Amino acid sequence: MVESAAVLRCPECGCAGLYRDGIRSLANGESVQRWLCRNCGFRFSEKGPQGSTQPLQKTSDLLRHVSIIETKSLKGELGIVYDRQVCVSQTKAMINLAEVAGKTTTDAGTSQTTQQDIKGKIVEFAWYLKKEGFAESTAKRYIQSCHTLTSLGANLLDPESVKGAIAKQKWQDGTKLNYVNFYDTLAKFLRLKWERPRYTTTAKFPFVPLEKEIDLLIHGLGKKTSTMVQLLKETGMRPGEAQRLKWIDIDTERNTITLNLPEKHGRSRMFNVSTELIQRILSLPKKNDSVFSKSQNSIASCFGSTRKRMAREYNNPRLLRISFRTLRHWKATTEYHKTKDILHVKEMLGHRSIDNTLIYIHLEKALFGDPGQQEFHVRVAHNVEETCEFVKAGFEYVCEMEASKIFRKRK
Numbered sequence: 539m540v541e542s543a544a545v546l547r548c549p550e551c552g553c554a555g556l557y558r559d560g561i562r563s564l565a566n567g568e569s570v571q572r573w574l575c576r577n578c579g580f581r582f583s584e585k586g587p588q589g590s591t592q593p594l595q596k597t598s599d600l601l602r603h604v605s606i607i608e609t610k611s612l613k614g615e616l617g618i619v620y621d622r623q624v625c626v627s628q629t630k631a632m633i634n635l636a637e638v639a640g641k642t643t644t645d646a647g648t649s650q651t652t653q654q655d656i657k658g659k660i661v662e663f664a665w666y667l668k669k670e671g672f673a674e675s676t677a678k679r680y681i682q683s684c685h686t687l688t689s690l691g692a693n694l695l696d697p698e699s700v701k702g703a704i705a706k707q708k709w710q711d712g713t714k715l716n717y718v719n720f721y722d723t724l725a726k727f728l729r730l731k732w733e734r735p736r737y738t739t740t741a742k743f744p745f746v747p748l749e750k751e752i753d754l755l756i757h758g759l760g761k762k763t764s765t766m767v768q769l770l771k772e773t774g775m776r777p778g779e780a781q782r783l784k785w786i787d788i789d790t791e792r793n794t795i796t797l798n799l800p801e802k803h804g805r806s807r808m809f810n811v812s813t814e815l816i817q818r819i820l821s822l823p824k825k826n827d828s829v830f831s832k833s834q835n836s837i838a839s840c841f842g843s844t845r846k847r848m849a850r851e852y853n854n855p856r857l858l859r860i861s862f863r864t865l866r867h868w869k870a871t872t873e874y875h876k877t878k879d880i881l882h883v884k885e886m887l888g889h890r891s892i893d894n895t896l897i898y899i900h901l902e903k904a905l906f907g908d909p910g911q912q913e914f915h916v917r918v919a920h921n922v923e924e925t926c927e928f929v930k931a932g933f934e935y936v937c938e939m940e941a942s943k944i945f946r947k948r949k
Contacts, residue, residue, distance in 0.1 A: 697732030
């Protein structure tokens, strides 16, 4: 008798959590069920009765066992959070599809790739991304890209099929380039050779709104969403970083917020914020450890609907271009305009490379003009008291003449 799936265990680690990994039809007519261990990733085969050919085992226990594992697999030990789950009905549909389609045998006695093979590779790829230290957001995007290309009819194990699927889409070249970069990583994992298609993209300057437009949105949003927008405006955090904020990170005595869980391998930061923002945060309900207990997609949905309504009410289509990411660009540009210190802006944004920060120098020049053409208020300090007052008022030191110090501030 063949050991049933209910008691079948991985010969490597002894775990009973297994995935179907396809059927291999041998040259002698026998069939072998392949399995993938959910715990350690070990792949092994289960041989059927001597001389029998079983395209797929159809016992209710086996179907139930596989369905349960696949329903909760992608949110287990891999630590990768997905927008979609493989439910029981989807699992049964894939198994029935494999039964109908069958498998053809090659000269070497191995079977051609089916949807079950690709599915198993996606699971292995998710574990590979985690082991290689990819950021959770990047891993999530890569896995979603796998599902997108598969839904478009691409065979992930065939580079030419992937190139064809990407070429048929009416995407911008920048989007196509993102999928090419993603498949570079997948091809490396699968040890496939492929030639990158020649998609190029031109870097565009991001949209930077006016501060009064941001404030207009803040006043029109609900309590939680407006607090999120105010936080992004004052700190320049990434939206995912703000979503990770904990109550313990809020210092009400010093009016500071500490970011210890940055995204994209960025640096941890500490921000000095306004009393108004601290009061907004403290007014939110404390349902758990997170300040923003709702998901980022939920908050973004509320933001998008309100933004659309206000753009129509105020007849200002520019409001439609404001996003959570836009607030980060606004903060970086205005901060550089105030300080003229690009290293300070780099540290504030958490960039590890200054190359990612230099764009804000060009943005500041384009939006605020050439410093040589700007008008200034000029003050002269004759003693220490006057000097301190000018510094407190935001004046910057220019030079010293005839024992007096000259300060200026933009009009």
